[in-house]
Amino acid sequence: MKSALVIASVLLAGVAFEVTARNVYDNQNQRENNNQWVRFQQGDYSDESAEPTLNEFQNNNKFNNVQSFYESESTFADRSRQSNQNDETYFGSSQELSQQQQRKNQNQFTADRQPEGLAKIIVEKIAAIQKIAVEHNIADSADFLDAALTVNQNSVKFPKHNFVSFFNSTMKNLNNGDLEYMYLNLNKDAVFAQYQFNELKTVGSFKSNIPHAHSGYYTIIMNNVVSNLSTGFFDDKRAVIKAAKFQYADANIKTHDGSETQVFSPALEEKYLGVLANAVSNEVMKSANKGALVHIKNEIRKPMEMDVARKYTNKLFDLRWQEDQVTMEMNNIGFKNSEELKQATKQLLNSVTFQRKSQDSYRMRYDFAIKNLEWTSALNVMSAGKRMTTEPMKFAIEKLNVKVYIDKAVHNQKQSYGKAYTKVEVQGLHYNLKHVQSELVSNLENDLQRFMELSLGSYLQDCLVQELINYNRQY
Numbered sequence: 001m002k003s004a005l006v007i008a009s010v011l012l013a014g015v016a017f018e019v020t021a022r023n024v025y026d027n028q029n030q031r032e033n034n035n036q037w038v039r040f041q042q043g044d045y046s047d048e049s050a051e052p053t054l055n056e057f058q059n060n061n062k063f064n065n066v067q068s069f070y071e072s073e074s075t076f077a078d079r080s081r082q083s084n085q086n087d088e089t090y091f092g093s094s095q096e097l098s099q100q101q102q103r104k105n106q107n108q109f110t111a112d113r114q115p116e117g118l119a120k121i122i123v124e125k126i127a128a129i130q131k132i133a134v135e136h137n138i139a140d141s142a143d144f145l146d147a148a149l150t151v152n153q154n155s156v157k158f159p160k161h162n163f164v165s166f167f168n169s170t171m172k173n174l175n176n177g178d179l180e181y182m183y184l185n186l187n188k189d190a191v192f193a194q195y196q197f198n199e200l201k202t203v204g205s206f207k208s209n210i211p212h213a214h215s216g217y218y219t220i221i222m223n224n225v226v227s228n229l230s231t232g233f234f235d236d237k238r239a240v241i242k243a244a245k246f247q248y249a250d251a252n253i254k255t256h257d258g259s260e261t262q263v264f265s266p267a268l269e270e271k272y273l274g275v276l277a278n279a280v281s282n283e284v285m286k287s288a289n290k291g292a293l294v295h296i297k298n299e300i301r302k303p304m305e306m307d308v309a310r311k312y313t314n315k316l317f318d319l320r321w322q323e324d325q326v327t328m329e330m331n332n333i334g335f336k337n338s339e340e341l342k343q344a345t346k347q348l349l350n351s352v353t354f355q356r357k358s359q360d361s362y363r364m365r366y367d368f369a370i371k372n373l374e375w376t377s378a379l380n381v382m383s384a385g386k387r388m389t390t391e392p393m394k395f396a397i398e399k400l401n402v403k404v405y406i407d408k409a410v411h412n413q414k415q416s417y418g419k420a421y422t423k424v425e426v427q428g429l430h431y432n433l434k435h436v437q438s439e440l441v442s443n444l445e446n447d448l449q450r451f452m453e454l455s456l457g458s459y460l461q462d463c464l465v466q467e468l469i470n471y472n473r474q475y
Helices: 002-013 016-020 022-041 085-091 094-106 117-135 138-144 265-289 291-301 304-309 338-344 438-472
Strands: 148-151 154-157 163-172 178-185 190-208 215-231 245-255 315-323 326-334 349-358 361-377 379-383 386-389 393-411 414-431
Touching: 117 138, 117 291, 117 315, 117 338, 117 349, 117 361, 117 393, 117 438, 138 178, 138 291, 148 265, 154 265, 163 265, 178 291, 190 265, 190 291, 215 265, 245 265, 265 291, 291 349, 315 361, 315 438, 326 361, 326 438, 338 361, 379 438, 386 438, 393 438, 414 438
Parallel strands: none
Antiparallel strands: 148 163, 154 163, 163 190, 178 190, 178 349, 190 215, 215 245, 315 326, 326 379, 349 361, 361 393, 379 386, 393 414
8 A cells, every 4th residue: 555655645746735735725715615605696685786607616717628737726625514604694694593583582473374475475485495405305416416427538648658548437426425505596597506525436447558557457536525516597508617626636556467556646646637527527517407406496497476376465464563662563565466466476586595504404595586565554553552553655665685594404314394584674665754643753764664574574484384394294
């Protein structure tokens, strides 16, 4: 084994900074990977924001094709499975979700409620995708990749007309990878996914015209491999195929008589490791049309306005919220008519995101945008023991952003129901205070928008939990 260890050492020598300054670059790579993930998701809620471009990933691609020189300094962008600050920002911080649950528990309107109108459409869409995630075991979604991938024959030239050809090569263990992240956005025609493999082993044979090493066999193990998938939602025309990155590689090359050799170390370091890295990324690219991912894409693509044909009301929800000494109630918050409801459902679901939180748990996130709500309703307010009611008023909301988070745990390859959280953001709430009692003005200005956000979030959360519990009872 002495020769094999030397081979590994020679290979890693080409990744010199990973040996001499690895801690510095690991931190830098992790920050850059986090920043890419953040930039990719920014703009989900804003039509005016710049659309994330897949070129962000392409610009850093050091493997433009299989023939390119293998750039060892980009071998691995470490991504810890531990939650970090960026993850919490985009997936909902534990403190924020805890505070939301505490406010929900203090609200007196906590009875079971059946979803109706647009809320029912949202709940059913989330539940449908969650069912796909469970039934197709998204936590182990790399299991449909090839357990034994054939690697094409490849030749490397040396000075003085020498060469080595690697053939009969098979890469193993791709099906044992884990999905780390997944981001699907139909409106932006974008799909991003990241897979991690602890160990990928390639075995094969070689032949060359180099003395004392004319033929033999080899084993190469790439450790801690990360491969990104960046493509369009509808097709692969916008695909960016980057060679997988790995932390380090071990190689064992033996000639036909069983002796170990290091003579092919330059060929491995300068080219063949890049060939293997590209083989990984090309196989991962195929995952865009396999497994849980493709089924979720189909469900996202399914028009939500088809559900409007049912006997739904035009409303989204009824405001029912109490906080401290203030209580607010308002009926039929939603749309003026069925046509507006139908238009609102055409581009309702912005994105679906998967984040692995640990080996045994993950979080799904659903982002919805509801635009141009307009309704007429009276508002009942109880403040300091005094009940007040307005005349029917016209209200309008320019945009409602809804985030729904669902945590799942995995035990013995079976997924158990976890927790559901919601976060609602109201943008552009309009109403006329001209005929409102002066005692109510401060309540409306200080509490109405926040109470709407909390009430809708609680309502959706209760309805979704019940929907998922009913589903789980079937199995």
